[in-house]
Amino acid sequence: MKIKKLLKIARRDRWLIIVAALISVPVVMYWRPVQQRVLIHFVLQSDTVAQTTVDELAASVKDPAAFLQRLWATQRIPHRLAVANYLSVQGGTNPALLTRMEPLLEEAASDGDLEVRALTLRFLGLQHRTNALTLAKEQLRDPDPEARILALQFLTQAGDRSLVPWAARLLEDTSPRVASTAAAALRHWTDLDFGVRVFQTLPGTSEGGSERANQADGGAAARGIQRWKEWWELHHSEYPGITAAPRRAVSAWRLATPDFSLRDLEGKPVRLSDFRGKVVLLNFWDVATPACLLELSNFTELQRRNPDRLVVLGISLDTTVDERRCCEDEGENHAKHVKPNLEELRATLRDLTRQRGVNYPILIDLSGSVGRRFDANNLPANILIDADGYVRGRFIGGRAPAVLAAMIREINQSLENSKK
Numbered sequence: 001m002k003i004k005k006l007l008k009i010a011r012r013d014r015w016l017i018i019v020a021a022l023i024s025v026p027v028v029m030y031w032r033p034v035q036q037r038v039l040i041h042f043v044l045q046s047d048t049v050a051q052t053t054v055d056e057l058a059a060s061v062k063d064p065a066a067f068l069q070r071l072w073a074t075q076r077i078p079h080r081l082a083v084a085n086y087l088s089v090q091g092g093t094n095p096a097l098l099t100r101m102e103p104l105l106e107e108a109a110s111d112g113d114l115e116v117r118a119l120t121l122r123f124l125g126l127q128h129r130t131n132a133l134t135l136a137k138e139q140l141r142d143p144d145p146e147a148r149i150l151a152l153q154f155l156t157q158a159g160d161r162s163l164v165p166w167a168a169r170l171l172e173d174t175s176p177r178v179a180s181t182a183a184a185a186l187r188h189w190t191d192l193d194f195g196v197r198v199f200q201t202l203p204g205t206s207e208g209g210s211e212r213a214n215q216a217d218g219g220a221a222a223r224g225i226q227r228w229k230e231w232w233e234l235h236h237s238e239y240p241g242i243t244a245a246p247r248r249a250v251s252a253w254r255l256a257t258p259d260f261s262l263r264d265l266e267g268k269p270v271r272l273s274d275f276r277g278k279v280v281l282l283n284f285w286d287v288a289t290p291a292c293l294l295e296l297s298n299f300t301e302l303q304r305r306n307p308d309r310l311v312v313l314g315i316s317l318d319t320t321v322d323e324r325r326c327c328e329d330e331g332e333n334h335a336k337h338v339k340p341n342l343e344e345l346r347a348t349l350r351d352l353t354r355q356r357g358v359n360y361p362i363l364i365d366l367s368g369s370v371g372r373r374f375d376a377n378n379l380p381a382n383i384l385i386d387a388d389g390y391v392r393g394r395f396i397g398g399r400a401p402a403v404l405a406a407m408i409r410e411i412n413q414s415l416e417n418s419k420k
Helices: 002-045 051-060 064-073 077-093 097-102 102-108 114-126 132-141 145-157 161-172 176-190 209-237 290-305 318-325 341-355 369-373 401-418
Strands: 261-264 269-272 279-284 310-316 362-364 381-385 391-398
Touching: 002 051, 002 064, 051 064, 051 077, 051 176, 051 261, 064 077, 064 097, 064 102, 077 097, 077 102, 077 114, 077 369, 097 102, 102 114, 114 132, 132 145, 132 161, 145 161, 145 176, 161 176, 161 209, 176 209, 209 290, 269 318, 279 401, 290 310, 290 401, 318 341, 341 362, 381 401, 391 401
Parallel strands: 279 310, 310 362
Antiparallel strands: 261 269, 261 362, 279 381, 381 391
């Protein structure tokens, strides 16, 4: 009897093994695609994404173009930056992908995110795309001098002497850096040299960084630019005439902005949506970055001049300094970083902003989640949000109050036009 029972059990076990084997085959076959789909879903839904994750997924999926387009369509800033980075590195080695992504690249070249725009224009220039010159010329009407400089640098690399008039007209630019970059472009195309160098218009770059040396450099640049203007007066007839620069599609660019809430220096919650109806400038900063401290006076002046139309929100990322410094190392354990004492940090920020006369709210992003949403790793990072709550611009680094005011005017004008 025992032997018969053992035989029955053994027979049953064999069938179980066979059934398990039959089930395991499709599981093994389809596990990786299922795992991939789950990861893609997670990436598309998350507020931020690692570049290495995007690179690996784009390399492994059957249709990388479709994946990148879905990533772009999320309207999330980190995702769009990851797409631009991927295409700038991999697009040139994959002609089929480049053809599929052509409409997206044209859109990216007029992106309100200056970082995305720079990546895309440089890539299009390296690929000698026929539409690249038109896309670059659009930037010449941008209120941000950094965008105009980006366009000039691109046009210079194009190496076409017919572009001389486009640079010559920017010798009159109100930004000394733009005018000196235009002079550098003319030097490249004509082999003439009137002694203008871009570094002469950068603050604190002279030998020793003395005020007298900076003034001397500025004076030399101004004299050189004047000589270029005189040269152009004599030689403009030798070059083809130009029409006005193409209209900038970026003025209509916008991204949806999910609401968020952070606490101010008194511990009171402040929501982004509290300021609907006004332009909001988010300034991500920390005390450890000198460039951020230099900008406090500019934002204070901007807020003073626009009390009814604008709200500046300074968002402190002082609790995530160590995390951001190692953000490129995905294996880094962020939990081990010691956070500063919150009350001590609030006291430090209160003293600092009081001494500098800051007249706008300072909020603390304790976890860094809001900063990551806007990819605020390099500081100062600035986001312009229109009165309807849409992101209309993103840029890294400081801007003069007059430049910021011009950006805001463009946003308001664009919003008014869209409602007519």
